[in-house]
Structures are given as structure tokens and as C-alpha cells.
Amino acid sequence: MMKILLVGSTGMLGTACSRILGEDHEIVAPPSKELDMTRWDVVIETLDRVGPDIVINCAGYTDMEGCEQDETLVRKINIEGPRNLAQGCARFECRLLHLSSDCVFDGRKETPQPYFEDDPPNPLSAYGKSKLDSEIAVKENVPAYIIVRSGWVYDLTSRGFMRNVIRQALESPGSVIQVPALEMGAPTWSYRLAVQIRELVRSDSHGTYHATAEGCCTRLEYAQAVLNLLGLKALVEERPPGSFTPLIELPVNRILENRRLKKQGIHVMADWKEDLEIFLNAYGEALMQDIRAEGRGGIAA
Template sequence: MKILLTGSSGQLGSECKKVLKDDYEIISPNKEELDITSWDKVIMSIDQLSPDIILNCAALTNVDECEKEKKLAERINVEGPRNLAQGAARYDKIIVHISSDLIFNGRKRLPQPYFEDDPTSPLSCYGLTKMESEMAVKQNTPHYIIIRAGWIYGVRGDSFLKQILQLAMKKDQKSIYVVNDQIGSPTWSYRLAQQIKVLIDNRKEGVYHATSEGYCSKYEWAKYFLEKMEITIPVLPCASEEYPTPAIRPLNSILENRQLKLEGLNIMPYWQKDLDIFIDKYGKRLLKGEEESH
């Protein structure tokens, strides 16, 4: 089977390419070769390439940048998936679309998680575009998998862990303050790619949550990471209001993989276990500022 993969150079897309390439033929055009915001180019590409599955990992994922570039975020995060969904429907293909925990407002009482059928109410432009992208997919094709994830980290691209590491490595940095009132489930991009493969392998359709088991605050996440990296710098808790950002983040980003578990397909381990494996594999490379080559 043939998969058309968009966003293959990104944090998740690169892992999907790695995980899927042994069992599927992967076509992974770059942004210049396939502009998903162009309906004509999307339709032409699907017609010429004839994929069985369209896996959309392309997105403007910098949450704060989306607040400043709202039109660009709308084009990439909503118009792009809409075009891909329309192309999938025209040629009777299935689309796999990646969504986000940020479609929820985070006001559910902790530690209650969000389920697949909970109402959405995003706080940020990014969250709004991901909510609208889900609607665009559902309204334009009958065959889809929508996968919601959050707090994704990996060896490629920018991530919370890399930002923490860069701060900790600064020469005159005496301590780091990290918000302790935002709660979620750190999720390794490689493991998420494996979970996506499970859904594709089993020819599933529908909406799924896919995050690591367990939860923590960003403060706890940063502290655990730096301790495992053997970097000794004080990590101190602070409130979100003490660290204002252009985009408002939900306080509760815990997603429950209920549908995966009901179908016996959940492979996501506890977040600490995966983070330990990630550090064992990539810790030295992260300290050198290197990314994995493909």
C-alpha cells in the first residue's frame, strides 16, 4: 500500500516515515513539491501519485506564532486539511489527520481527562485552527482517522524539552522557572508514530486520543528530564500568570486514550518510561545540539 505523507521533515512526520517505511511505500513530497494550501496542487498530486492513504502531519505548530500569524495558521492548519480531505473523498481514499489537545479549554476538574466525545472549546488561535481542521475533515470525507495528541517531544524540531535544555545550558543561568499549573501527558513522537501505524494497520476509522499514560505538570516534566540528563540546576515552580505567553494554554491537557483501549489497540506506555528510553538513546546528541539524520 502507498501512503502520501505530508510534513515528513517535521518532528512527527519524520518519525512516521521511519516507522512506516518497512511495510508501506512512502511518498513524502516537501512543501515546494506539494503545497497543501493549493487545492489544484493537492488534487493533481493525489491523481498522479494514487496513494491508498493520505497521512497529514503538516501544520503550523508554533502555538505562539499562530497568535501573530493567524491568516497563515488558517491557511496551513485548516485550508490544507480541507483540501486533502476533499482530495481523499474524490478518489475514495482515507485521510489520517493529526489534531491536538489544545482544542479543549482545560477547565475540566483535575485530574479528570478529556475523552474523544467531549465538547471542544479552544483558548488559542492554534487550538481553534485544529478544531476547525477536524470539522473540515469530517465534513468533506467519510473515511478518516483523526488522532489527537499533545505535549509531543522528539529529537527533531523544536520542543519544550529542547527549550528547557537550552536554558539550562546557558553559562550564567542560575535557575529555571517552569509553570506548575499546566498538566498533561508528555508524548514521544516516535511512540506516537507507532500508534498511528497500529491504527493504519488495522484499517480503523474515527477519532482517537493518543498520548502517553500518566500525567504531570510542565514543572515536573522539566525537573525529571534535567535530573535524568544529569544537569544540576535548580528548577523552580511558577504559575502561568507569572509567565505570560501570546497564546493561552489550557491548565488541563490530559487526554484519555479511551477509544484505543476499547478496541484493544493502545500501545502508549507511561510517560516516564518513554522519556527514559528517549534520553538513553538521544541524550548525548541533545547535549551536542544534534538532530537525527534520515
Template sequence: MRILITGSQGQVGSLLEKKLRDECELLAVGREKLDISDRNSVIEIVTNFKPDYIINAAAYTAVDKAESEEALAFAINSDGPSFLAEAANRIGAVILHISTDYVFDGNDESIYTENMSVGPQGIYGKSKLAGEKAIAEKTDKYIILRTAWVFGECGHNFVKTMLRIVKERDSIAVVGDQYGGPTYAGDIADTLIKMVESIASGKHSRWGIYHYTGMPYVSWYEFAEAIFSQALEHTLIKKVPSLSSIPSSAYPTPAKRPKNSRLDCTKIKEQFDIEPSDWKLALKEISNYK
């Protein structure tokens, strides 16, 4: 089996490379080796390597900066997936692509299923949705995996931010009216691998969009509480800071965040027998996220 991983230096891509390096014929590339927004480079690498599966873990994820870097966000999040899907279709490969809860407006009170109406509020979400649509237009054999609130050993994420801030402040205010499912990057990597294995074994024939996040759903404030609790238990901090819950309105950002990022993971359980990410279990390894 040949697998091409893009975004190999990111939160999910780095763990995919680690988990797959001895399991298949693997080509893992970061941006220095492949700029996915360069169509000619994408076609050349895919045509030469001829992967059976392309896992696109590359993305522009600077949510706030995207508001002033629209062209770059769309180049990476829309054009890139489009070129990868086109290349995959040329050689008959399957493409698996990571997307986001930001494709929804976050205003619905119910948990979001895959077939609910999308309505991104900012450039980041719009660029990711454009990438989803481009993949569906360019190939039939695709899996789009929407996830949210990703954290892990690599890259920038909320867990690392909290562990850094607690060293600088005795009191911390965290938004308490935005809800979602924290998702461990290693579990996303495992999920993508399981999906590849299922497809390769012939057990799967249903392409399309799937949701995968952690459970239980919490607010950012509740997630911060859990982070500091584990940090104290692992002696990463000497005491838990004074933590207060604030509304989104008290923490304005260039890009508006969805208040409801809760994604329904029923479909992926039914089709692939994959359970939601156990983020509380993943947090027990908090020493790795420093």
C-alpha cells in the same frame, strides 16, 4: 499498500518516513514538495500517486505566533486538511490526521474524552478545530488523532528547550499548574501505523476522533524534573539546576495555554488495543534529543 505522508520533516512525519520507507510504497513530502494549503497541488499529487492512506503530519504549530498570523495558521491547519480530505474522498483513500489538546479550553477538571465539548482559546486551537471539522465534512473515512506535549528527536519541543536552557542558567522556573501527558513522537508514529494496519486488515470500521497521549499525567514542572534527572544520568549535564514551580500567571504568553491537557485514551485502547505513550521510557533515550 501506498501511503502518502505530509509534513515529512516534522517531529512525527520524519519518524513516520523512517519507519515506513521499507514497508510500503511511500511518498513522503515536506512543504518544499507540497504546500497543503494549495488545493491544486494537493489534488494533483493525490490523484497522481493514488495512495490508499494519507497521513497528514503537516501543521502550523507556532502557538504564540499564530495570534498574529491567523491567516497562515488557518491556511495550513484548516484549508490544508480540507483539501487533503477532499482529495482522499475522490480516490477512496483513508485520511489520518494529527490534531491537538488545544481544541479544548482546558478549564474542565476532569480528563477530556473525545465527545466532550470543545472550546479553543487561541488561534492555533481554533485553526486545528476547523481542520477537524473540515475533514469530517469532506470524507467519511477518516481518523483524527488528538495528542499533546509532543517531544522527539526532530523539531522544537520542551525537552530540547530544557536541555538548551540548562546550559545557560543555574536556576530555571517552570509552570507548575498546567497538566498533561507528554507524548513521544515515535510512539505517535507507531500508533498511526498500527491504525493503518488495523484498517487494512479489516479489523476496524469505526471512524472518527481518538485521543492518544503519554502517561502518567504530569505538570510541566514535573516533566522538567524528569528531563533533568535523565540528563544527569546520561551525563548531558553536570548537575541539576535549581528548579522552581511558578503559576501560569507568572509566565504570560500571547496565546493562553490550557491548564488541563489531560486526554482520556480509553477509546483508542478499546478500538485498536493501543496503550498510551510511555514517555518515561522514551526519555531514557534523551541523548537523541540534543
């Protein structure tokens, strides 16, 4: 059993890690009010008091549009925070596992060729740039590090793509939902990612790892699969090119190959469609109820 200091435990991935790793390990999970990783003095005091074997950093500024608008805040949370944790872990000789993103790549590889761990990064967005800088801050400051890059992570609480598709289908049954057609990735369940993180923590892992669901799909296929599994009636179609100007430039190819996990024999990620089915069978009803409640009666039951 290890003692784990979990930073960002109230977030989507932090909640999953707390539950999954808590089955085998002692978890200390202070809220951000108690452990603000941007404060060096607080990081040092916490590490000294807790004395963890490993710090898992699930904290971050994840609002991609917000990242484009507030350079100071994104730098503080996504770069200075991880740097503080890395320097603190080096001082107290403990390991650091840090979360990063597929957005460190420019996505210009031809689909469906995947990105490998050692492909050259070239982020397009402020968020992607901050995640790349966070990786550098971790690598430069703590010898015993694990960086886990993932993407398209979903959960009951996630605010992203899946929720928007379900909301539109609930608000206007039978309507047409337009999605960007070219983007490809692998929808990844936070539970599965947390199980993979448990494996990484248990094994003698070091360096950068890709960890997304197996297989890949377009946004269009992803949306269609969600609607089919929930039995929702809506048509999904490609958003006409040029009809929408996104605030952020996102990579088109977001497919990551989990090569190092497989090579080390510690790969536990599952096919995206299988996990999506398990997830929606278990939580689809609750997710729809939640979205209906948010709509304050505006969404038909």
C-alpha cells in the same frame, strides 16, 4: 503493504512516521515545495498521480505564537490545507489520517481528570481554534477519516519545552529554572506516536482518537525528570503566578485519555516516564551537543 502519501514528511512527526511506517508500507513523501496542500490543483494532481490507499497529514502551522499573529496564514495552512486533502481523498476514494491537538479543549476540567474523545471542545488559542476547524473540515469532507489528537510531543529536533529546559541548565549550571506549575499533560515521544499511527493505519479504524503517553505530570515534574535523567544540575521551581504574561492562553489540563484505542485493542502508547528514559538514554547526549552547538560556544561543555 499499503501506498501512503505522507504530507509534512520533513516535520517532527512526519519524519518519525516516514521511518516507522516505511518499514511496512510504500511511502511517497513529497516536500512542501512539491506538494503544497493549500493548493487544490496540486493536491488533486498529486493524488491522481500517486494513487495512495491512505494520506497521512503531518503538515501544519505549529508555531502557536505565530498563529495568534497571522490569522490568514494559520487559516490557509491549518484549515484550507486539510480541507483540500479531505476533498481530494473523497474524490479518489482513499482514507485520510489527520493530526490534531489537545489544544481543542479549554483545559478547565479539574486535574487529573482526563479529556475523552467525545468531550466538548472549546479551544482558547488561535492554534487550538484552527485545529478544531481542521477536524471539522476533515469530518465534513471525507467519509473515511481518522483524526489523532496528541500533545506535548518531543523529539531530537523539537524546539519546545524540553529543549528550553536543557538549554537553561547548560547555559547556567546550578541555576533556578522557573516553569508554569499548574499545566498538566503527558510528554509524548514522536517515535511512540508514529508506532501508534501505524497501528491505526493497519486496523480498520475510523473517527477521532486520543493518543498521548500514559500517565500525566506537571511541567515541573517533566522538567525535573529531564534534568535528572541527563544528570544536569539545576533547580526547577514554580513560576510565581502573575510574574509572566503569556502571549497565548493555553489549557491548564492537557491530559487526554486514549479511550478509543484501548477499547479497540490497538493501544501501544507507553508510560511517559519510561519513554522519556529510553529517549534520553538513546539521544540525550546528541540533544545536548546540538543545543551546545546552537549556543556557539556560549554554553559550557
